[in-house]
Each structure stands twice: as C-alpha cells, then as structure tokens.
Amino acid sequence: MNKILLKNVKLNREIVNISIENDTIKSIVSNHSEIVNLDEYEVFDAKGNTILPGLVDVHVHFRDPGLTYKETIETGSKAAAHGGFTTVFAMPNVKPVVDNPQALKNMLLKNKTDSCIETYQYASISSNLDQPDNTDINTMAQLGAIAFTNDGHGVQNTGVMYKAMLAAKQNNKAIVAHVEDDSLINHGVINSGKAAQKLGLPGMNGLSESSQLARDLVLAYKTGVHYHVAHISTAESVQLVRMAKELGVKVTAEVSPHHLLLDDSMISMDNPMMKMNPPLRSPKDRQALIAGLLDGTIDMVATDHAPHSKEEKSGSMLTASFGIVGLETAFSLMYTKFVKNGLVDLKTLLKWMSFNPLRTFNLKPNEIKVGAKANLTIMDLNAKYQIDSQEFLSKGKNSPFICEKVFGRTLLTLSNGKVAYRI
CATH class of the missing domain: 3.20.20.140 (Metal-dependent hydrolases)
Incomplete structure (x- = not known):
C-alpha cells in the first residue's frame, strides 16, 4: 500500500498533518497529534508551507x-x-x-x-x-x-x-x-x-x-x-x-x-x-x-x-x-x-x-478533505525567484517571461496520491 504523510502543511491558516493511502486522503489532523506507525509512511515535511488543490x-x-x-x-x-x-x-x-x-x-x-x-x-x-x-x-x-x-x-x-x-x-x-x-x-x-x-x-x-x-x-x-x-x-x-x-x-x-x-x-x-x-x-x-x-x-x-x-x-x-x-x-x-x-x-x-x-467539463473538483482523491500541490508562496528556463522540465524553453521575478515555488505535487514532482 502506498502511504504518504504530509507533515506541517498550512491548510486554511492552520498547520496540520495529512495522511494519504493509495490515491485517497485518509486523515487531516493537528500537527501536534501523535503519528502512529510513522515508519510505514513516505514522509514529506512541508515546514509550514501552503497546500493547495x-x-x-x-x-x-x-x-x-x-x-x-x-x-x-x-x-x-x-x-x-x-x-x-x-x-x-x-x-x-x-x-x-x-x-x-x-x-x-x-x-x-x-x-x-x-x-x-x-x-x-x-x-x-x-x-x-x-x-x-x-x-x-x-x-x-x-x-x-x-x-x-x-x-x-x-x-x-x-x-x-x-x-x-x-x-x-x-x-x-x-x-x-x-x-x-x-x-x-x-x-x-x-x-x-x-x-x-x-x-x-x-x-x-x-x-x-x-x-x-x-x-x-x-x-x-x-x-x-x-x-x-x-x-x-x-x-x-x-x-x-x-x-x-x-x-x-x-x-x-x-x-x-x-x-x-x-x-x-x-x-x-x-x-x-x-x-x-x-x-x-x-x-x-x-x-x-x-x-x-x-x-x-x-x-x-x-x-x-x-x-x-x-x-x-x-x-x-x-x-x-x-x-x-x-x-x-x-x-x-x-x-x-x-x-x-x-x-x-x-x-x-x-x-x-x-x-x-x-x-x-463535468469533472469532480480537486478538494483537500478526508475521502477526496489526493490531487494536491504544496507551494512556498513566499519564495521569490527569477524564472530560469534551465530549471524547466519541459523540452521547450520558449517563454517571454524568462528573468521575470515572481513568487510561488512548487515543493511537491501529488496526482492521484502518487508523487509527480518533488523539489
């Protein structure tokens, strides 16, 4: 069974822990709650950064x-x-x-x-x-x-x-x-x-x-x-x-x-x-x-x-x-x-x-709640950086926004409970 634990994520201004089993969000609890069987999980510590659908x-x-x-x-x-x-x-x-x-x-x-x-x-x-x-x-x-x-x-x-x-x-x-x-x-x-x-x-x-x-x-x-x-x-x-x-x-x-x-x-x-x-x-x-x-x-x-x-x-x-x-x-x-x-x-x-x-398009929205599919991303919304095409994972580097200074860096993306990107 694929089990992931997202520690110390910011959700609606609260810091919580979110457990995921296979493709589904199983629990959302206070980050002070005891984590049982921690060794069963792949753990990602968000360090207070924001989780988004x-x-x-x-x-x-x-x-x-x-x-x-x-x-x-x-x-x-x-x-x-x-x-x-x-x-x-x-x-x-x-x-x-x-x-x-x-x-x-x-x-x-x-x-x-x-x-x-x-x-x-x-x-x-x-x-x-x-x-x-x-x-x-x-x-x-x-x-x-x-x-x-x-x-x-x-x-x-x-x-x-x-x-x-x-x-x-x-x-x-x-x-x-x-x-x-x-x-x-x-x-x-x-x-x-x-x-x-x-x-x-x-x-x-x-x-x-x-x-x-x-x-x-x-x-x-x-x-x-x-x-x-x-x-x-x-x-x-x-x-x-x-x-x-x-x-x-x-x-x-x-x-x-x-x-x-x-x-x-x-x-x-x-x-x-x-x-x-x-x-x-x-x-x-x-x-x-x-x-x-x-x-x-x-x-x-x-x-x-x-x-x-x-x-x-x-x-x-x-x-x-x-x-x-x-x-x-x-x-x-x-x-x-x-x-x-x-x-x-x-x-x-x-x-x-x-x-x-x-x-x-008549599809179910991505939500961060117990029972929902784990389609989510964790962002550092305070990270300020310069767009650099060398960091792109796309083969295409063709952007007029190269060198633009922006906020918001992706730390983790889960699609149907699987890690699609991790910094």
Whole structure:
C-alpha cells in the first residue's frame, strides 16, 4: 500500500498533518497529534508551507506522437507537475491527428502509461483539423474523448461546426473552439496595430477571432451545446461572450496568462518569443480580458502550453513558430501579478486554475478533505525567484517571461496520491 504523510502543511491558516493511502486522503489532523506507525509512511515535511488543490490546465500541447523533439507526454507531464498541475487536457494536433477512434484509443493508452499526472484527451472536430468533414464524434465520445476541438485551426465551414455541435450535444460533450477566420488573417504574425506598423510586420486582424465567435455563438444558442472559447484575446470577443451568457447560451471561456500580462505595446523589436496565436493584442484588449476574468465572463486561466525547439523560436517573427510554454510559470505569474498585487485573493485564483476548469467539463473538483482523491500541490508562496528556463522540465524553453521575478515555488505535487514532482 502506498502511504504518504504530509507533515506541517498550512491548510486554511492552520498547520496540520495529512495522511494519504493509495490515491485517497485518509486523515487531516493537528500537527501536534501523535503519528502512529510513522515508519510505514513516505514522509514529506512541508515546514509550514501552503497546500493547495491540484491545478488544472484545459489547454496543453504535448506534441506526442510525431513531434517529440519539441515535447513528449513524459516531459510535458513532468513540466505540468513542476508547475503544480495535477490534471491537464491534451490537444489533438499531434501526428497523426487524433481524428478517428483508433487514434483516440492509442492516445488514451499512451497518456495513461507515459504521463505522471491525469491527462485527458481531446479529439478533433474534422479530419486532419482542417478538412470540410466531420469526425466520428459519437464513437469517440463513448471511448472517452473529453471534448472536441480543431485547436490551431478555426472551423471555416459553418455546416461542419453545426453538425459537430449537434453530435457533441447529443453526447453531453463540449465543443472547444479556436476561433479564427482564415480570410482575415492575411499571413499575419503579430496583432494588426501600431507595433505591426512600426516593425513592418504583417498584422492579424482581431476580427478574425470575434467574427467567427459571433457565428459560433448563434450556432451554440440554437443547438444548446456547451461551447468553450479557447485562448480568448480581444475586447469584442469578451463582450460577445458576456452578451451570450446573458442570453442563456451555454458558453465558457479561457484566457492565457500571456494575454493577461502582455500586449503589443510591449513588442519593441522583432522578437519570436512574443509570437503566439492568437497574438498579443492591444492594451485595450488586455484590459478587457482582465475585466472579463474579474467579472466572471471568462471562466478560467489556461496556458496553451506550446513547446518548440530553439531553432523554431529563433530569427524573425516572420518565420518563427507560433506559441510559448506556460505550465511551469503560470501559477507563479498569476499569483504574483494578481494575488500579491491585491487584485484578487488566493481562493479566486484557485477558482480560475483548479475548480472552474474541472467543473466546466463535468469533472469532480480537486478538494483537500478526508475521502477526496489526493490531487494536491504544496507551494512556498513566499519564495521569490527569477524564472530560469534551465530549471524547466519541459523540452521547450520558449517563454517571454524568462528573468521575470515572481513568487510561488512548487515543493511537491501529488496526482492521484502518487508523487509527480518533488523539489
């Protein structure tokens, strides 16, 4: 039997001892209580540091199979655990794409064997993510796909999206949308705005996101499907989601830390580390995202963890790959910028990064109570340090936050009672 004892952990301002047997929290007692049969336990002394429910990220790219020079399920899950995450949802844009029942079966097995944390799997809406057809959503829903998405591609064909929503609704699954109208992208590599003009780089029109989102919200209203907006980035999109919620559309939305903390006014040079899709928008957009998160229009924070090789993130934004890593920096950045700066309390941050992501997808929340699954992380919230890519467990080092000073260091992560990360 796997038995772990967490000594001297801070839980709701009290110092307690927590015992875990196999995957379940068995007891929570005062740290002054006598520990019986101590030699039976693997002991971790938290030294008064804070225990939190395991973090959850509904948007990660583990690149496995087919692109394992960027990341693997093993390295990606270790990076997640290093960041305090016990649960992630993996996108289907690997090679081969998870667009059929057999590919999904293969991924579900691979996630189970290779990941040190709970890794749920998305399947795609259409073949190869970009074809004008629909995948077998009914079968893949029954096999265990967490939801359906063409992440990396907007669904250009309205009929394909409509049919996907009907099938997803029938199976009580969500459609997760990367909203992007290709006819408005114009080969852009940066937001269409002052920075693009100054640097002479082709810009991506924000209407590419909001116009397709408006279409999808009408379809979601008619079908009744749970429609989830991935990496929302514009003020217009936030307002559309706000209005749709008021009208009773079953819509949820996520925002990434980089869209909350960065905008295109901060792009002073041709810097590939500032290239992502959707791109960093204007300061006005960023403020709208923050306001939307604070007022509940946006439901959660998700990293869109997108590892690339050093070569792929070098040179010019014209040729570099889109995307940055985020699993190992997300909590510390959000804790530092939102909690330490007094915008919200820790409970609210955990709502965005643990409770809401699971509740939104009809999964049981991570809780620290007797009888609950031991999905938890211990953090030193007072630790101040400089983000260093050499400390990343991800293969990807592509982050614009390198050298940023932050608070909050992961000491221990347990996923289903097993040690996924230990400092």
